[in-house]
Amino acid sequence: MTDPATPMRTWEQGTIDSNGARLKYYRSGGSDASGRSLPSLVLVHGFTDSALYFTRLAEHLAGVWDVVAYDARGHGDSSRLADSGGQFTDDLRVADLKAVIDTLGLDRPALIGHSMGGSTIALALAKHPQLSRGAVLEDPAWWELDDDQLVARRAARADQVSAWTTWVSAIQAMTENEAIALRASEEPAWDEVDIATSIFARRHFDLDLFVPFLPERSPWRASVQAFEVPVLLMLGSRQDRGAIITAELADEAQSLNPLVTSYLVEGAGHHLRYDFFDDFVQAVDAFLSLKDWET
Numbered sequence: 001m002t003d004p005a006t007p008m009r010t011w012e013q014g015t016i017d018s019n020g021a022r023l024k025y026y027r028s029g030g031s032d033a034s035g036r037s038l039p040s041l042v043l044v045h046g047f048t049d050s051a052l053y054f055t056r057l058a059e060h061l062a063g064v065w066d067v068v069a070y071d072a073r074g075h076g077d078s079s080r081l082a083d084s085g086g087q088f089t090d091d092l093r094v095a096d097l098k099a100v101i102d103t104l105g106l107d108r109p110a111l112i113g114h115s116m117g118g119s120t121i122a123l124a125l126a127k128h129p130q131l132s133r134g135a136v137l138e139d140p141a142w143w144e145l146d147d148d149q150l151v152a153r154r155a156a157r158a159d160q161v162s163a164w165t166t167w168v169s170a171i172q173a174m175t176e177n178e179a180i181a182l183r184a185s186e187e188p189a190w191d192e193v194d195i196a197t198s199i200f201a202r203r204h205f206d207l208d209l210f211v212p213f214l215p216e217r218s219p220w221r222a223s224v225q226a227f228e229v230p231v232l233l234m235l236g237s238r239q240d241r242g243a244i245i246t247a248e249l250a251d252e253a254q255s256l257n258p259l260v261t262s263y264l265v266e267g268a269g270h271h272l273r274y275d276f277f278d279d280f281v282q283a284v285d286a287f288l289s290l291k292d293w294e295t
Contacts, residue, residue: 021084046115050076241269
């Protein structure tokens, strides 16, 4: 079949050395009509995803932004876990994001992250407040449970991880066309590019990552309180389709820090930009236009 991510594959490509891993990146580059370099923007994907998972969003932003998307370790074409020290911690993912920004010489880029990528960005902004001028968090992987909640949730979490592992393993065992057909049957409303890049990501995912990942807690409140730049928190309304951030959590995040705003994509699950792409990019474009990203 035709590679749905062909336009991104024509971008500048390379690898970055970070903490024992080689991280694959794609970069659109470019200048505006006056010859000035475009402001930069980094896309940070979720668990089991890849840089190419952002294809439609990346192509939408390119030409206005110098877009960079990279594969996290164990994902896409980056180093496998066994070849990069066997670790996949929060601190390591934050360090990898900073290495991408520093190595490519990006000046406080805008950041957009989904799920694990969103939580990585939040942690990075708390640790390095001037890393970016602002960020969009698409349904970040945030959960901060007390001890009683943790015990009650542990068995359900184990079942979820087991089912997730089985699903990704099955996709890797199928042919590409079989896997795409399965995904299309699971998500009939998704664009064919999103379906194909979703399958590519799972087929290039290191299954060993299921062991060190999926922490029991994600302490997001301290990160939110530390933000010094505007952050758009995007959430879906369908917890039955995997949405993590609830309206109550979004309200709390905004109460903790006035720099946080939220946007609800009604009817969307965990993959907001796949469920309702036009609604998603309209909100993202509006947020990104609020700041002078070149100063």
